[in-house]
Amino acid sequence: MSNLVLPDAQFLSQQAPNTSKPIKVYKTYLKELAKDLKERFEAKESIRELVALRSARIDALLQNIWASYQWQNDISLIAVGGYGRGELHPYSDIDLLILTTDDAGDYRDNIESLITLLWDINLEIGHSVRTITQCCKTAAEDITVATNLMESRPLAGNDVLHTELMALVGPDQIWPSSEFFRAKWDEQIHRHRKFANSEYNLEPNVKSSPGGLRDIQMIGWVVKRHFGAQSIDELLERQFLSQDELDTLKEGQDYLWRVRFALHLLGGREEDRLLFDHQRTLAESFGFTDGNGKLAVEQFMQQYYRWAMHLGELNDVLMQHFDETILRACEAETVLEINPRFRIRNGHIEAANDKVFSKTPSALMEIFVLMANHEGIDGVRASTIRLIRKSRHLIDDRFRADPKNKRYFLELLRSPNRVALNLRRMKRFRILGKFIPAFAHIVGQMQHDLFHIYSVDAHTLELIKNISRFRYPSMVAQYPMACRIMQRLPKHELLYLAGLFHDIAKGRGGDHSSLGAVDAREFCEYIGLNKRDGNLVAWLVEKHLEMSSVSQRKDIQDPEVIRDFALTMGDIQHLDYLFCLTVADINATNPTLWTSWRASLMRQLYAETRRALRRGLETPIDKQEWIDETQAGAIEKLEDYGFTETEIRTLWADTGEDYFIREQIDDIVWHTRAIAQRTKSSASVVLVKEGGLLDHEGATQIFVHTRARGGLFALLAEALEQLDLSIQDARIYNSGTGFTLDTFYVLGADGESIGDNPSRIAHIIEFMQEHLEHPERFPATIERRTPRQMRLFSIPTRTSMATDLNKGHTVLEVITPDRPGLLARLARIFNQYDIRLQNAKIATLGERVEDVFFITDENQRPIDDPKLCEEIQQAICRELDEKASSITV
Incomplete structure (x- = not known):
C-alpha cells in the first residue's frame, strides 16, 4: 500500500481541483488500489478485510477531494447503500448523498465540479443532492431510499446534518418496523419471482438471486429497523438466531463475497451474474479440476448452489420468524391440536414442545405426512423449522431402518394432495437427502x-x-x-x-x-x-x-x-x-x-x-397389409372427389411403398388431389398445411412434388432456412417417373408453431416455387449471429454411421453445436457424395443438435463401404467445425 499516496493540503492549495495534476494523482491512486486489492485477493487474504479496505481507501480519497473545495457548515457528504455499510467490491457503485440544510444553489458550481472530477478520475458513483426535507419526503414515499438512508454514514462536512436526518427518518417517524418488514418482504418476493423462485438458475445473480447477498442484506435491514441493531450479531443476543445459524450466515456471505469479488476482477466492471463466460474460469481459480465424473465447473457450481440453498433456507426461517414476531404479534391465535406431537397455530404447523423430535425421531417424517393430508396447513412455524434443523442428525441408519419411517414415506407418496410440495419441503430442510x-x-x-x-x-x-x-x-x-x-x-x-x-x-x-x-x-x-x-x-x-x-x-x-x-x-x-x-x-x-x-x-x-400391444406381439402387422389398408382408405376418400381407382393407381405408379407406410391417409388424399390438378405436368407442387400426424400438433406440413435433381434437398433446406423455418422432420420419396415427393414438418425458428396465417402460408408457397424454378436467384446461405450462450458451448462435431440391410438404408447420426444454416450445409455434403436422403429426424437439445438421417447412395442402396463412410463423416466434421469457428458472433 506504500504507493497509495493522496495529494496533501499544500499541493491542493496550489492547484484547482479539476486540473490535470490532481486528476493524474487520483487516477494513479485508484490504479494502485485496484492492483493492490487484486494481489491481496489472489493471495487469499480475508475477503472481509478486502471489502472493508476498498471502502476505507475510497473514504480517504473522497475526503481528500472534498477538502479541496470551499464549503460552509450547512452541507455534508454522506455514504449510502452498500458503501454506507462499508462494503465495496472492486467495481461496486459508490453511492453518495450530498446533504444540505436549504437549497444547494450556492454550491452548484462546486457540486458540478466535484461530480465532474469524480467522473474524470473514472470513479463509478451514484449521487443525489437533497435537503433534509427532501430526503424525508422521498424516503417516506420510497422504501429503497429509506433503506439506503438507514445504512448511511457521514464522510465529510457537517456531521450534525446526518444526525438530524437519521432522527427524522427513523421508525418512529416513517416506515415503522411492521410496514418496513412487509414492504421489504414483498420486494424480496418480487425479486425472487424474477429468478423463478429458484437458487438454481443456469447463470445466477450472486447479488439478487434467491440465496444471494440480497437475502443476507434483507436480514440485516429488518434487524436494524426493528431492533435498532447495528449488526446481525445482535440477533444472537436476542435469541432470534443460534450460533450455528450466525456462523452459516457469515461463512455464506464470505463465500458469496469471494465469488462476487472474483467476478468484478474477471469482468473488469461491476458484474454480479455468474455467466457461462466466467463459470469455467472461476472454477479453476477456486481450485477445482475435472474428475470423478464431474467437470471442474460443475463442482464449482454445485458448491455455489449448495451455499445459495443453505442461505435461502436460513432466510426462510428468519423471514418466517420475523413475520410471526413483527407482523402477527398482535393477531388473535387459533390453535388446533392434531395429536400429542403437533398442532396448527394460525395456519402453520408447530411441534407441541422442543423435545418432540428428540423423544420421537419418527416425527421428522410424520410432520410432512400431516402437511400433505391437512389442507389447512400453510407451512411450518419458524421455531419448528429450527427444531427440524437441529434434529436432522437423528436420521441415521437406525432411523432409516425403522418400519414406521418407511411407512410414513410411502404414506406421503400415496397422499392424494401436495406430494410434490412436501417432498420439496423435505429437500429444503435437508430431510430428503438424509433419508x-x-x-x-x-x-x-x-x-x-x-x-x-x-x-x-x-x-x-x-x-x-x-x-x-x-x-x-x-x-x-x-x-x-x-x-x-x-x-x-x-x-x-x-x-x-x-x-x-x-x-x-x-x-x-x-x-x-x-x-x-x-x-x-x-x-x-x-x-x-x-x-x-x-x-x-x-x-x-x-x-x-x-x-x-x-x-x-x-x-x-x-x-x-x-x-x-x-x-x-x-x-x-x-x-x-x-x-x-x-x-x-x-x-x-x-x-x-x-x-x-x-x-x-x-x-x-x-x-x-398401444395398438401393437393390443394386437399381440406374436402377430405383428404385416407390411403389405399396412400398405393395402392405407391405399384402400385413400382410394375410398378420393373416389368421393370423382377419381376412379384406375386414375388413382396411375398417379401412384412407381411411388415407393415407404410413402404409403409413413404417410397418413388424409395427407395422401391431399397430395394426390393437388398433383392431379396441376396445370403443367412438369410444374412443381408446393402445399402448406397446419398439422399432419395428429390434430393440434403444432408443426406445419410442407409438401413438395417436383422434378428429381442433384442437390434438391440442399436447395429445399436453404429455402426453408431463408424463410426462417426450422425443419423437425423430413421425408423424401423418389418415384420412377423422375419426380420426388418430399414432406417437411416445420416450426418457426423460435420453436413455436407458425400458425395458420393465410398471408404467410401464401408467401411460403410462392417463395418455395420460385426457389425451385430459379435457384440461381437466391443466396446459398444466410449468416446470422449465434447467441452468446450457444457460442460458449462449442463442442467438436461427432458422427456415426450404421447400415441396416433389412431396411435398405444407412443411419447417419450427427451431434454438433446448433447454428444457423446447419441443415443446408449438411445437405450440400450429401449432394457432394451423391447421397440420397430418405428421412431425417431433427432434435435440438439446448445448445446442440442431435440429428438422425436415413440415407442411401444414388442407386437407393445402403452405403456399406467403410472407407466411404469414414470419408463422409470426416467431410461433415471438417465442414461443420470450420464453419462453427468462423460464425459471426
Whole structure:
C-alpha cells in the first residue's frame, strides 16, 4: 500500500481541483488500489478485510477531494447503500448523498465540479443532492431510499446534518418496523419471482438471486429497523438466531463475497451474474479440476448452489420468524391440536414442545405426512423449522431402518394432495437427502449445458411436481393424454419413486440409468414394496430415456420400429407408466423442449405401440397389409372427389411403398388431389398445411412434388432456412417417373408453431416455387449471429454411421453445436457424395443438435463401404467445425 499516496493540503492549495495534476494523482491512486486489492485477493487474504479496505481507501480519497473545495457548515457528504455499510467490491457503485440544510444553489458550481472530477478520475458513483426535507419526503414515499438512508454514514462536512436526518427518518417517524418488514418482504418476493423462485438458475445473480447477498442484506435491514441493531450479531443476543445459524450466515456471505469479488476482477466492471463466460474460469481459480465424473465447473457450481440453498433456507426461517414476531404479534391465535406431537397455530404447523423430535425421531417424517393430508396447513412455524434443523442428525441408519419411517414415506407418496410440495419441503430442510443418502449427492449438481436448465435435484422435484399436475383437472387441456393415463395408473407412488431415482446416479460416471435402476430396486425392497412393484420402478428408471429417444430419433411410421418398442414395453401398464414419466421428465428438463411437435410424436408413438400391444406381439402387422389398408382408405376418400381407382393407381405408379407406410391417409388424399390438378405436368407442387400426424400438433406440413435433381434437398433446406423455418422432420420419396415427393414438418425458428396465417402460408408457397424454378436467384446461405450462450458451448462435431440391410438404408447420426444454416450445409455434403436422403429426424437439445438421417447412395442402396463412410463423416466434421469457428458472433 506504500504507493497509495493522496495529494496533501499544500499541493491542493496550489492547484484547482479539476486540473490535470490532481486528476493524474487520483487516477494513479485508484490504479494502485485496484492492483493492490487484486494481489491481496489472489493471495487469499480475508475477503472481509478486502471489502472493508476498498471502502476505507475510497473514504480517504473522497475526503481528500472534498477538502479541496470551499464549503460552509450547512452541507455534508454522506455514504449510502452498500458503501454506507462499508462494503465495496472492486467495481461496486459508490453511492453518495450530498446533504444540505436549504437549497444547494450556492454550491452548484462546486457540486458540478466535484461530480465532474469524480467522473474524470473514472470513479463509478451514484449521487443525489437533497435537503433534509427532501430526503424525508422521498424516503417516506420510497422504501429503497429509506433503506439506503438507514445504512448511511457521514464522510465529510457537517456531521450534525446526518444526525438530524437519521432522527427524522427513523421508525418512529416513517416506515415503522411492521410496514418496513412487509414492504421489504414483498420486494424480496418480487425479486425472487424474477429468478423463478429458484437458487438454481443456469447463470445466477450472486447479488439478487434467491440465496444471494440480497437475502443476507434483507436480514440485516429488518434487524436494524426493528431492533435498532447495528449488526446481525445482535440477533444472537436476542435469541432470534443460534450460533450455528450466525456462523452459516457469515461463512455464506464470505463465500458469496469471494465469488462476487472474483467476478468484478474477471469482468473488469461491476458484474454480479455468474455467466457461462466466467463459470469455467472461476472454477479453476477456486481450485477445482475435472474428475470423478464431474467437470471442474460443475463442482464449482454445485458448491455455489449448495451455499445459495443453505442461505435461502436460513432466510426462510428468519423471514418466517420475523413475520410471526413483527407482523402477527398482535393477531388473535387459533390453535388446533392434531395429536400429542403437533398442532396448527394460525395456519402453520408447530411441534407441541422442543423435545418432540428428540423423544420421537419418527416425527421428522410424520410432520410432512400431516402437511400433505391437512389442507389447512400453510407451512411450518419458524421455531419448528429450527427444531427440524437441529434434529436432522437423528436420521441415521437406525432411523432409516425403522418400519414406521418407511411407512410414513410411502404414506406421503400415496397422499392424494401436495406430494410434490412436501417432498420439496423435505429437500429444503435437508430431510430428503438424509433419508435417501444418494439424493444428497445430487443436491446442487448441475450439468454444464443449455439443455438442462436446473440442477439435478431441482429437476427431480420439478418432475415430481409435473406428475402431481397430471392429477389436476385444470391440467387436462395442457397434458390431455398424460392426465387421462394418470387416472388409470393403479399405484401413483411407483411413478413418484421412479421420478425420485431416475437421475439419482448422475455425476458418478457410467450409465446413470442403469446405476439408478440398481439404487431404485434396492430402495424399493428396503422400504417394503413387493418384488413386482420394485421391478417396475427399477425398469422405469432404467428406461426413462427410451420413449423420448425413440419418438425423436427413429422413424415411428415404420411398423418394425413400433414392434421393437412394443417388445421393450412388454405390456400396456409399463407403456402407461413410462409415458407419464417421460412427459414429466421432458417438461422438467427444460419447458421449452415440450413443443406441440414433440407432444405429437409422443402421442403417436404411444398410440401405435398401444395398438401393437393390443394386437399381440406374436402377430405383428404385416407390411403389405399396412400398405393395402392405407391405399384402400385413400382410394375410398378420393373416389368421393370423382377419381376412379384406375386414375388413382396411375398417379401412384412407381411411388415407393415407404410413402404409403409413413404417410397418413388424409395427407395422401391431399397430395394426390393437388398433383392431379396441376396445370403443367412438369410444374412443381408446393402445399402448406397446419398439422399432419395428429390434430393440434403444432408443426406445419410442407409438401413438395417436383422434378428429381442433384442437390434438391440442399436447395429445399436453404429455402426453408431463408424463410426462417426450422425443419423437425423430413421425408423424401423418389418415384420412377423422375419426380420426388418430399414432406417437411416445420416450426418457426423460435420453436413455436407458425400458425395458420393465410398471408404467410401464401408467401411460403410462392417463395418455395420460385426457389425451385430459379435457384440461381437466391443466396446459398444466410449468416446470422449465434447467441452468446450457444457460442460458449462449442463442442467438436461427432458422427456415426450404421447400415441396416433389412431396411435398405444407412443411419447417419450427427451431434454438433446448433447454428444457423446447419441443415443446408449438411445437405450440400450429401449432394457432394451423391447421397440420397430418405428421412431425417431433427432434435435440438439446448445448445446442440442431435440429428438422425436415413440415407442411401444414388442407386437407393445402403452405403456399406467403410472407407466411404469414414470419408463422409470426416467431410461433415471438417465442414461443420470450420464453419462453427468462423460464425459471426
